[in-house]
Amino acid sequence: MSTQLNSKIPAGPLGDKWSSYKEDVKLVNPNNKRKFKVIVVGTGLAGASAAATLAELGYQVDAFTFHDSPRRAHSIAAQGGINAAKNYQGDGDSVHRLFHDTIKGGDFRAREANVHRLAEVSVNIIDQMVAQGVPFAREYGGLLDNRSFGGAQVSRTFYARGQTGQQLLLGAYQQLARQIGLGGVRLFNRTELVDVVTVEGRAAGIVVRDLTTGEVTSHAAHAVVLATGGYGNAFFLSTNAMSCNVTAAWRAHRKGAYFANPCYTQIHPTCIPQSDEFQSKLTLMSESLRNDGRVWVPKNPDEKRGAAEIPEEDRDYYLERLYPSYGNLAPRDISSRAAKRAVDKGLGVGPLKNGVYLDFADAIARLGKDVVKERYGNLFDMYERIAGENPYDMPMRMYPASHYTMGGLWVDYELMTSIPGLYAAGEANFSDHGANRLGASALMQGLADGYFVLPYTIGNYLAPMLNKAIPSVDHPEFKAAELAARERFTGYLNIGGTRSPDWFHREVGKIIWDYCGMERTEQGLEKALSELPALYDEFKKDLRVTGSGESLNQTLEKAGRVDDFFQLGMLMCRDALERQESCGGHFRSEYQTEEGEALRDDDKFCHVAAWEWSGDPMTAKRNVEELEFENVHLATRSYK
Amino acid sequence: MSNHLKDIILKIWRQNGPQDSGHFETYKVDEISDEASFLEMLDYLNEQLITDGKEAIVFDHDCREGICGTCSLMINGQAHGPERSTATCQLHMRKFSSGAEIVIEPWRAAAFPIIKDLMVDRSAFDRIIESGGFITSITGGAPDANLIPIPKPVADSAMDSAECIGCGACVAACPNGAANLFTSAKIAHLNLLPQGQAERYKRAESMIEKMDEYFGSCTNHGECEAACPKEISIDVIALANADYRKAKLKNRKFISRI
Ligand SMILES: Cc1cc2nc3c(=O)[nH]c(=O)nc-3n(C[C@H](O)[C@H](O)[C@H](O)COP(=O)(O)OP(=O)(O)OC[C@H]3O[C@@H](n4cnc5c(N)ncnc54)[C@H](O)[C@@H]3O)c2cc1C
Ligand code: SF4
Numbered sequence A: 001m002s003t004q005l006n007s008k009i010p011a012g013p014l015g016d017k018w019s020s021y022k023e024d025v026k027l028v029n030p031n032n033k034r035k036f037k038v039i040v041v042g043t044g045l046a047g048a049s050a051a052a053t054l055a056e057l058g059y060q061v062d063a064f065t066f067h068d069s070p071r072r073a074h075s076i077a078a079q080g081g082i083n084a085a086k087n088y089q090g091d092g093d094s095v096h097r098l099f100h101d102t103i104k105g106g107d108f109r110a111r112e113a114n115v116h117r118l119a120e121v122s123v124n125i126i127d128q129m130v131a132q133g134v135p136f137a138r139e140y141g142g143l144l145d146n147r148s149f150g151g152a153q154v155s156r157t158f159y160a161r162g163q164t165g166q167q168l169l170l171g172a173y174q175q176l177a178r179q180i181g182l183g184g185v186r187l188f189n190r191t192e193l194v195d196v197v198t199v200e201g202r203a204a205g206i207v208v209r210d211l212t213t214g215e216v217t218s219h220a221a222h223a224v225v226l227a228t229g230g231y232g233n234a235f236f237l238s239t240n241a242m243s244c245n246v247t248a249a250w251r252a253h254r255k256g257a258y259f260a261n262p263c264y265t266q267i268h269p270t271c272i273p274q275s276d277e278f279q280s281k282l283t284l285m286s287e288s289l290r291n292d293g294r295v296w297v298p299k300n301p302d303e304k305r306g307a308a309e310i311p312e313e314d315r316d317y318y319l320e321r322l323y324p325s326y327g328n329l330a331p332r333d334i335s336s337r338a339a340k341r342a343v344d345k346g347l348g349v350g351p352l353k354n355g356v357y358l359d360f361a362d363a364i365a366r367l368g369k370d371v372v373k374e375r376y377g378n379l380f381d382m383y384e385r386i387a388g389e390n391p392y393d394m395p396m397r398m399y400p401a402s403h404y405t406m407g408g409l410w411v412d413y414e415l416m417t418s419i420p421g422l423y424a425a426g427e428a429n430f431s432d433h434g435a436n437r438l439g440a441s442a443l444m445q446g447l448a449d450g451y452f453v454l455p456y457t458i459g460n461y462l463a464p465m466l467n468k469a470i471p472s473v474d475h476p477e478f479k480a481a482e483l484a485a486r487e488r489f490t491g492y493l494n495i496g497g498t499r500s501p502d503w504f505h506r507e508v509g510k511i512i513w514d515y516c517g518m519e520r521t522e523q524g525l526e527k528a529l530s531e532l533p534a535l536y537d538e539f540k541k542d543l544r545v546t547g548s549g550e551s552l553n554q555t556l557e558k559a560g561r562v563d564d565f566f567q568l569g570m571l572m573c574r575d576a577l578e579r580q581e582s583c584g585g586h587f588r589s590e591y592q593t594e595e596g597e598a599l600r601d602d603d604k605f606c607h608v609a610a611w612e613w614s615g616d617p618m619t620a621k622r623n624v625e626e627l628e629f630e631n632v633h634l635a636t637r638s639y640k
Numbered sequence B: 001m002s003n004h005l006k007d008i009i010l011k012i013w014r015q016n017g018p019q020d021s022g023h024f025e026t027y028k029v030d031e032i033s034d035e036a037s038f039l040e041m042l043d044y045l046n047e048q049l050i051t052d053g054k055e056a057i058v059f060d061h062d063c064r065e066g067i068c069g070t071c072s073l074m075i076n077g078q079a080h081g082p083e084r085s086t087a088t089c090q091l092h093m094r095k096f097s098s099g100a101e102i103v104i105e106p107w108r109a110a111a112f113p114i115i116k117d118l119m120v121d122r123s124a125f126d127r128i129i130e131s132g133g134f135i136t137s138i139t140g141g142a143p144d145a146n147l148i149p150i151p152k153p154v155a156d157s158a159m160d161s162a163e164c165i166g167c168g169a170c171v172a173a174c175p176n177g178a179a180n181l182f183t184s185a186k187i188a189h190l191n192l193l194p195q196g197q198a199e200r201y202k203r204a205e206s207m208i209e210k211m212d213e214y215f216g217s218c219t220n221h222g223e224c225e226a227a228c229p230k231e232i233s234i235d236v237i238a239l240a241n242a243d244y245r246k247a248k249l250k251n252r253k254f255i256s257r258i
């Protein structure tokens, strides 16, 4: 029997749930807040905003990051923008519309109540970030400017040139820095969480490794927040920063936190195609480019002419043809699969025939080069630096790449995982995007969680714990976890095999990409599930980590992360195999409409799969949380 | 199509921890695609080292897109290497030719102690931000974002300064190891905006004084601007200095008058 999951959704009409929750929530008196210690792991948008706000409220906060500075978290790399239902453009946007777009974009696999709350607080985020000094783009009149993003027919995306994530993270980081300066937050940088500790079923703290000395220590707290980002690097090649990894979420999973929908991963349609075998990562080109760029491939697979010489009638603007009402702004999953199909048919462009064109010639003719430069200048420069071609003169070449993970730690309405006192925020949780995330909604979710949700919900958990003792770091559970962590890292050093952690990462990533990437089949997934455990065994026998565990050792750090990717990879494939339907980013070839679109099975799979650790990912237990839709009609997604 | 470069000689700084005195070691990369990035070339070298049972070279990097500010190499004596307004991670091997000899060192500055090999500790930058590089506005109390219109040119110049990625190339390039470009970029970003006015002079004062605790002083060499991957203009230093001078007036009430 599967365990019943209680998502703790408040009663009442959808639009009132969050306000009534806030009215009923237990509060901690301001003078008592300093008696509580909260650990926040991760200083990206979700972690920095949570840590700063909790400290402002008066809690004692310890913040951890493996980066050298909170400002380096991967959120910094987001380019395109952040959504909010401000309706500043007067184009008919509203909280309800943002809610509806997000539910539909997620292919009806997200929780209504969470998504509605997200849409409600989206407006506060923009106010908060402007107050922090984020220099969002403005119109000549001085008011905020917006652009549109995939999956929406209104302009609700706020942006700061092509560096929205950078500016938002710097805003949140500065707010956090102020608290560090005031002593409200203690910062532990270059410190990696290597285990989560529970005592009598509650989160009691964490075990960390100081990356510069290799020292392993414990930290106890009343509550722990994981805001540790996504696991897109499971594929090896992805648009994520090199050090993004799943360790924190995975170690929590191994201690009892359910891992939800691991097979929901997002492949972003516009990334620079791979150019050679050394490639270490792929670079995303913001989706905002699709506002003005047109996607096409030649009609003839044997086309030899350069892009500019190919006349209109020999081009296939396939997104505009297949999805006339959304055109080049069709959602990511749909655009990615369309690109894959074009390339699979031999219509790909570029030296390796592994891309599609994203063409700005019409935009330059219509708007002038200056306007195009103003909008996308830095993206064009970045493209030229990497691809060695100038996009003002010839179209960009694009191909889909792993980008974002909708799956993550299962959390209830309060963002608490299945371990009491352990919370997950930002990309690390599974909560709001269902089976597919709309562009510009991850930044919104991270900041919503950290600024406007956690600060309320954590209080509700802490209030009854006032003046009760919590386990100290001398508790046997901490000691046991420390010992296990030390042994794990010494273990990697002692294997003395022949292959580096990177070698294994590349191999494991390739299996996951081939069988659990853009298109999945039963047969492929079965194959992956026989290859992954075999390769994992090899990893345990043939890994080579040089250097020592007593000073900074990036090879050793990587070994720990790759170990966890192996285990996660198995769970991703199992989840993809069990979900016998297609929805959003999860596309099973067996389940498609005649037109090749995702075919959901709402009777059997209108639920969240929340996996429970059993000692081995191959035997993890699948629990379900049924999704109930009372406010939107479960429809087949159409962007035609 | 990609070409291959041959016989690249690398002289790389190895230092086994903060206390070690450090030395150069020479390595050879037999062949590498010119499509590879500079850091991918180092990845490749590290794979070779691991295969040979040697310890990999430590270097800082993360996004590899020129935005996180983590990468930090002195390449042939130039911070971030030969390509202008390009961070180390965005530099590609097509900028080099076969047989090239490349010297790779960490940032060298008193305020950035070496952690290991090519990795340095830049936390002094965080201390500067903590001392005043923010606008005090606690969560929840903000007015509607469109309440204060900000003229586009003002928002644009604040953004120009806000683009700083905190990499530290300006410090590494400066003969005095000064951090004026970094510090002033943040002061300019916040002091140009209407939201930043309330703390304008306090900010300039605390940040500059915190900076002076760690870093050398600026004597207007301008090397910082040339090394900056984000093309932060040296004008921000003049702006910050002006605000600092005003902040030093004994009678703060006069500030708004000058
Ligand atoms: C190239 C790119 C462009 C994007 N563009 C957009 C966009 O335009 N709009 C949008 O809405 N979204 C975008 N996204 C998605 C969005 O950026 C991310 O989903 C979001 O920033 C994640 O924020 P986060 O706070 O959850 O995690 P992150 O920013 O990834 O932060 C994770 C933090 O956790 C820490 N951490 C992780 N594990 C550990 C550990 N074991 N121990 C200690 N610390 C740990 C890290 O040090 C870091 O501080 C983009 C993503 C990519 C890859
Ligand atoms: S001012 Fe330029 S060189 Fe200095 S830290 Fe900022 S981005 Fe780097």
Ligand code: FES
Residues within 6 Å of the ligand: B060, B061, B062, B063, B064, B065, B066, B067, B068, B069, B070, B071, B087, B088, B089, B090, B165
């Ligand atoms: S690695 Fe991020 S800027 Fe170079």
